[in-house]
Amino acid sequence: MPERQLISIVDDDRPLRESMSRLLRSLDYTVETFPSAADFLASPRVDETACLIADVHMPPMNGDKLYRCLVDAGKAIPTILVTAYPDEVVRERVLKEGVVCYLHKPIDQHWLVACICSTLTRRPPDENS
DSSP states (O other), rough: OOOOOEEEEEOOOOOHHHHHHHHHTTOOOEHHHEHHHHHHHHHHTTGGGEEEEESSSSSEEEEHHHHHHHHHHTTOOOOEEESOOHHHHHHHHHHTTTOOOEEEESOHHHHHHHHHHHHHHHHOOOOOO
8 A cells, every 4th residue: 555645746737637636546645736836836735745746848837847946945856747748858857857757648557656656665666567
């Protein structure tokens, strides 16, 4: 059974946010959702977040900038970035910067869960699982 640690989802796509939240809650995770980076940053839940899932392409602050903002503020929350517009250059850069996973939409739920488990246990995801 998953640990009851908070997973925060930041995505401007409401249907995706809601479906990801339902999936993770069905797996017994505690989940909060936010429609923007600003809403997440203004939330009292930032310091409680054990895993952040953020969309790469959100106005005005995208997931990549949100991650860097958190790191710069001393809050290096393990982060999974998701995107409908995969870019290998961005992927390589954010992974080098410390992002745990960079996933393409539509998101494979098994790979998402593997990435979440890796953030919560601090082990890299196993592509063979």
